[in-house]
Amino acid sequence: MKISSFVKKALTVAAILIVVATFFFQPATVAYADDPYLDSNVPSAGMTNKDIEYMNKHILAWMKTQGQVFVDMHDTEIDFQALIDLQIQKKGDAQALEVALDQFMTDFHIAWDIHNEAAKIIGTQWGFDAQGHVTNREAALKTVTDGRYYLRDARFRMLESLRMLKRDYAAWRYKHIHR
């Protein structure tokens, strides 16, 4: 059977249209901003209760370590303020240090609030008994997943603000040495 040139053209156009339509109407990818670690893709069906209990223990230890870093940062703030006072006393100006510390403290308090939010979620131990055993699987999964999400967010923000402060502080020290 011989195919006419018109049919050939129609088929070619239809094929091109299908390819173009596939390109434009493909399903949207996961929003990385909402789920940066792709937790929603982690299969929880194959996870045993023992795994959830292990995760719970891990985020409890994580919360404690991270909380200590936040507490220690208060000491750093005190030292930083003392250095600013000393610079004002000696040279009458410490603007670069003051700006760096203000910016850091703003970011620090946001990170601290997020860390406290994680502590609230983890602290309820929803889905776990007093010994840390799973009593309600869905609730326990939500506790560890949400707790981990907030802990990660607080850690990420804290690291970013620390790096910013270290950069500003290094720049100030360089100027201070080569003044």
Place this chain on the structure above:
Amino acid sequence: MGLKQIDWVAAALALVLLAACGTADEDLADPLKPPSVYRNPQVYVTRAPTQTVDLTAVAQVNASATPEPAAFQVFTEPLVDDEQFLMDRIQSMLDEAERELNQIDINP
């Protein structure tokens, strides 16, 4: 060659052989080679000790011979001032906080 002559030649050869055995000591031929037979070390005492030294005696040092330092100064300034101390401490605390956060396993 007569029988007597053969005896003389044999005796001469035996003498030569004996002489060779006596002088061809391989230990003596090579002074660097250790002797195959252990020989006691030969100690020669040339003279007896004339005086004994009291090893427990304390030596007397002439104190006046040691020169006194010209001037003794005490360095009273602190090695690190407050400013330097604070700067180092802040740097150390920032580094430690960053290290602690980086060590956390975020994917249990």
